[in-house]
Amino acid sequence: MARAVSNKTKLINTAVAGTLGFLIFFPILWIVVLSLKTEQDAIRAPLEILFNSGWTTESFSTVQARSDYFKHFSNSVIISVGSTLLGLLIAIPAAWSMAFVPAKQTKNVLMWMLSTKMLPPVGVLVPIYLIFRDIGLLDSRIGLTFVLMMINLPIIIWMLYTYFKEIPGEILEAARMDGASLREEVLYVLTPMAVPGMASTVLLNVILAWNEAFWTLNLTAAKAAPLTAFIASYSSPEGLFYAKLSAASVMAIAPILIMGWFSQKQLVRGLTFGAVK
Amino acid sequence: MGNIKLETVSKSFGSVEVIPPLDLEIEEGEFVVFVGPSGCGKSTLLRLIAGLEDVTSGTVLIDGQNATAVPPAKRGLAMVFQSYALYPHMSVGKNIAFPLKMAKVDQSEIETKVATAAEVLNLTDYLDRKPGQLSGGQRQRVAIGRAIVREPKAFLFDEPLSNLDAALRVGMRLEISELHKRLATTMIYVTHDQVEAMTMADKIVVLQAGVIEQVGSPLELYQTPRNIFVAGFIGSPKMNFIDGTEAKKHDAHTIGIRPEHINVSSSEGSWKGVVGVAEHLGSDTFLHIHDSGLADPMTVRVSGEVDFRYGDTIYMTPHEDKIQKFDAEGLRIT
Amino acid sequence: MATKASRTAARAMISPAVLLLLGWMIVPLGMTLYFSFLRYNLITPGDNPFVGWENYNWFITDPSFTDAMFNTLVMVGGVLLITVVGGILFALLLDRPMFGQGLIRIMVIAPFFVMPTVSALVWKNMFMNPVNGVFGRLATSLGFQPIDFFGQIPLASIIFIVSWQWLPFATLILLTALQSLDQEQLEASEMDGARWLSRFWYIMLPHLARAITVVILIQTIFLLSIFAEILVTTNGGPGTATTNLTYLIYVSSLLQFDVGMGSAGGVIAIILANIVAIFLMRMIGKNLDA
Numbered sequence: 001m002a003r004a005v006s007n008k009t010k011l012i013n014t015a016v017a018g019t020l021g022f023l024i025f026f027p028i029l030w031i032v033v034l035s036l037k038t039e040q041d042a043i044r045a046p047l048e049i050l051f052n053s054g055w056t057t058e059s060f061s062t063v064q065a066r067s068d069y070f071k072h073f074s075n076s077v078i079i080s081v082g083s084t085l086l087g088l089l090i091a092i093p094a095a096w097s098m099a100f101v102p103a104k105q106t107k108n109v110l111m112w113m114l115s116t117k118m119l120p121p122v123g124v125l126v127p128i129y130l131i132f133r134d135i136g137l138l139d140s141r142i143g144l145t146f147v148l149m150m151i152n153l154p155i156i157i158w159m160l161y162t163y164f165k166e167i168p169g170e171i172l173e174a175a176r177m178d179g180a181s182l183r184e185e186v187l188y189v190l191t192p193m194a195v196p197g198m199a200s201t202v203l204l205n206v207i208l209a210w211n212e213a214f215w216t217l218n219l220t221a222a223k224a225a226p227l228t229a230f231i232a233s234y235s236s237p238e239g240l241f242y243a244k245l246s247a248a249s250v251m252a253i254a255p256i257l258i259m260g261w262f263s264q265k266q267l268v269r270g271l272t273f274g275a276v277k
Numbered sequence: 278m279g280n281i282k283l284e285t286v287s288k289s290f291g292s293v294e295v296i297p298p299l300d301l302e303i304e305e306g307e308f309v310v311f312v313g314p315s316g317c318g319k320s321t322l323l324r325l326i327a328g329l330e331d332v333t334s335g336t337v338l339i340d341g342q343n344a345t346a347v348p349p350a351k352r353g354l355a356m357v358f359q360s361y362a363l364y365p366h367m368s369v370g371k372n373i374a375f376p377l378k379m380a381k382v383d384q385s386e387i388e389t390k391v392a393t394a395a396e397v398l399n400l401t402d403y404l405d406r407k408p409g410q411l412s413g414g415q416r417q418r419v420a421i422g423r424a425i426v427r428e429p430k431a432f433l434f435d436e437p438l439s440n441l442d443a444a445l446r447v448g449m450r451l452e453i454s455e456l457h458k459r460l461a462t463t464m465i466y467v468t469h470d471q472v473e474a475m476t477m478a479d480k481i482v483v484l485q486a487g488v489i490e491q492v493g494s495p496l497e498l499y500q501t502p503r504n505i506f507v508a509g510f511i512g513s514p515k516m517n518f519i520d521g522t523e524a525k526k527h528d529a530h531t532i533g534i535r536p537e538h539i540n541v542s543s544s545e546g547s548w549k550g551v552v553g554v555a556e557h558l559g560s561d562t563f564l565h566i567h568d569s570g571l572a573d574p575m576t577v578r579v580s581g582e583v584d585f586r587y588g589d590t591i592y593m594t595p596h597e598d599k600i601q602k603f604d605a606e607g608l609r610i611t
Numbered sequence: 612m613a614t615k616a617s618r619t620a621a622r623a624m625i626s627p628a629v630l631l632l633l634g635w636m637i638v639p640l641g642m643t644l645y646f647s648f649l650r651y652n653l654i655t656p657g658d659n660p661f662v663g664w665e666n667y668n669w670f671i672t673d674p675s676f677t678d679a680m681f682n683t684l685v686m687v688g689g690v691l692l693i694t695v696v697g698g699i700l701f702a703l704l705l706d707r708p709m710f711g712q713g714l715i716r717i718m719v720i721a722p723f724f725v726m727p728t729v730s731a732l733v734w735k736n737m738f739m740n741p742v743n744g745v746f747g748r749l750a751t752s753l754g755f756q757p758i759d760f761f762g763q764i765p766l767a768s769i770i771f772i773v774s775w776q777w778l779p780f781a782t783l784i785l786l787t788a789l790q791s792l793d794q795e796q797l798e799a800s801e802m803d804g805a806r807w808l809s810r811f812w813y814i815m816l817p818h819l820a821r822a823i824t825v826v827i828l829i830q831t832i833f834l835l836s837i838f839a840e841i842l843v844t845t846n847g848g849p850g851t852a853t854t855n856l857t858y859l860i861y862v863s864s865l866l867q868f869d870v871g872m873g874s875a876g877g878v879i880a881i882i883l884a885n886i887v888a889i890f891l892m893r894m895i896g897k898n899l900d901a
Contacts, residue, residue, distance in 0.1 A: 005708045013709035025718035043743040093624030101621035118888040122857040123881035127642035150635045174362035179350045179379035192366040211726040213839035231728040235843035249729040260724035268787045
């Protein structure tokens with residue numbers, strides 16, 4: 001609104017929104033605090049924890065030493081980045097053709113692709129599990145990468161499609177009038193203009209793959225387990241574990257929180273399939 | 278160089294025929310304007326010539342060669358788009374250089390050509406800027422610069438001035454006309470603004486629903502319009518059309534008389550009416566007259582300032598030799 | 612723009628995606644369907660005879676099925692209620708002028724990016740644990756008896772956790788939709804004499820209606836498949852108190868190794884999801900102008 005809003009109103013809004021926002025964010029803040037405490041301190045009363053106890057990074061080192069945290073971390077990285085990049089490879093040509101050479105069926109094909117994302121994973125749990133077992137892909141990074149690629153492919157295609165569609169057709173026509181061949185048009189004009197959109201797509205899908213918690217829990221055991229499964233192992237802990245769980249959690253969610261900060265707009269675009277603008 | 282001929286060219290989108298078969302010839306060095314209301318097919322026609330759309334039937338000949346199946350990149354034409362279509366990620370210099378780069382021209386030659394074009398268009402100071410940092414008029418010039426360096430057989434302009442404000446439009450109109458005089462290259466220009474058409478063209482092609490209504494010089498279209506549509510389209514304010522008894526008096530189904538061809542008087546004249554709204558432009562005044570029994574309203578142009586006010590009775594006398602006569606089909610009776 | 616040559620090229624470029632997705636759907640779906648009609652248990656060897664609707668019968672008449680369906684309904688409904696209402700309120704709040712809006716937005720959005728296993732375990736242990744959790748400590752210090760969340764109200768606890776995760780999503784979507792509301796419309800209504808509540812009811816809410824529907828449909832599809840949170844907190848228990856359809860099928864298939872039954876359950880889950888999907892696809896289709 002262009003009208004002047006009094007500072008007092010602004011302050012009230014800030015106070016209300018800030019308090020609510022803080023409450024929502026609090027659990028995340030809390031585990032950061034707990035991750036820097038000893039296990040004994042971590043189970044004391046909250047005020048005690050905040051003001052009456054020392055800080056330490058021992059939990060971080062314990063988590064890494066005892067459970068080979070780094071291996072799970074790298075599994076997460078490999079699986080999420082790998083599935084997204086592979087998906088990109090398949091999605092770019094598909095989205096390109098749908099955006100720039102639309103046919104009568106294009107809309108239907110696109111909608112069908114989106115609908116495959118609405119399949120409940122549990123409906124195909126059995127066959128996928130059995131197939132993977134029989135061809136030795138259970139508990140393998142390759143198998144998991146493939147599965148995650150398939151479930152995110154619709155979103156990758158969809159997002160690229162919308163970004164491609166936003167490139168003004170006239171600019172590509174201008175390139176053609178300027179004498180560019182198809183290859184030159186794609187190389188010199190289309191790609192540079194599509195790079196931001198592709199980056200956004202990669203961002204969102206890496207996040208989605210990193211956080212995926214159905215296939216990563218059911219298709220992995222010790223070798224290929226990413227962080228989702230690793231953290232799940234804390235559901236049956238032995239002894240004091242709050243600080244360790246906090247440390248492990250902080251390390252698991254930190255990269256994604258940072259990436260998430262940059263991808264709010266992409267979230268809306270990617271997950272509402274254009275039904276909300 | 279720059280002779281373009283369309284032979285029975287037609288265009289359909291699916292089952293909709295937007296351009297029925299038409300023939301058109303554009304002479305070398307001509308400034309031809311395609312003009313008509315929205316949806317008349319003028320942009321489509323331009324794009325057919327450019328090769329950005331395939332013809333459904335017919336032949337496009339460029340300098341005598343059949344170019345119908347030739348892709349746009351190879352036709353040797355340059356196009357200035359309505360939205361300018363500049364490459365947003367390239368600087369002005371790189372934008373202008375792009376066609377030369379595609380033609381694999383030597384780098385040093387590219388630099389010279391770009392510098393020349395920039396000078397002609399007053400863009401030398403902006404060569405390193407990106408399109409996003411330029412004003413509308415400057416972007417317009419970059420688009421023209423990109424077209425010029427190609428030294429094309431013909432320039433194609435697709436409503437290039439629609440996105441500019443009124444003052445800028447007048448200035449750019451003159452610049453484009455001067456460019457034409459200097460380069461002497463064929464230019465095909467699409468617009469819906471008949472003022473642009475009249476002031477810039479050697480030859481005007483008036484289109485309606487894909488059909489060429491008339492081809493001729495601006496003066497021809499003004500003085501001898503082939504039908505009611507052209508008569509009403511060319512000239513601003515619109516020609517007055519009168520049916521009924523008054524038209525019969527002149528042996529026609531409809532007669533037309535332009536606002537500037539009517540004399541007015543407060544005391545006597547052939548037609549009588551009541552003054553409605555008066556538009557004062559300083560140099561001219563346009564009076565809209567009601568209750569004349571002819572057309573409602575009748576528009577009359579009067580030079581300078583006049584003393585007619587709302588509700589006044591007024592008498593109109595047309596210049597007899599300027600009355601256009603049309604038959605029942607809307608065609609001009611010669 | 613489209614010429615014959617580019618059309619053939621286009622078809623070639625789209626084929627890998629189409630073929631892969633087709634395969635990904637048809638092969639497992641076909642197998643699930645097929646298995647659902649067999650008696651097939653991984654730990655009892657022998658052939659797998661065709662038994663028609665037997666699996667479906669068993670699955671549906673099993674009391675856990677009724678519990679699971681009920682729980683699924685309650686879970687989805689509960690989360691939807693909290694997130695949609697909360698989302699609208701937060702969207703309205705965040706749309707107002709304030710200081711530090713960027714920072715507050717980040718705080719509100721953050722939970723969506725936390726992986727489900729982390730959020731479930733953090734809530735269960737650090738907050739909901741009656742002895743050591745923050746809620747428990749708070750209660751004790753105020754003189755109240757701490758609630759044993761997962762002992763006494765396990766389903767509500769899970770609903771709470773999942774709502775915390777999805778509230779940012781609803782808020783973000785609704786905020787985006789709210790901000791796309793033409794300011795001039797609101798200004799016009801103000802000129803017409805409308806107070807805030809009227810403006811909200813007659814202009815903002817109808818504008819948001821579409822976004823709310825989308826949020827509901829999309830969330831429903833994902834919420835039908837709540838899994839990780841159940842797995843790491845209650846394992847569906849106590850008893851079947853927190854078992855939803857997805858979890859029930861998981862138990863059948865991977866814990867009891869009853870492929871036949873699990874597949875039957877899977878088919879039912881697919882049908883359910885499809886019903887919601889049809890509505891969602893219609894909404895998407897309306898907006899698509901390929």
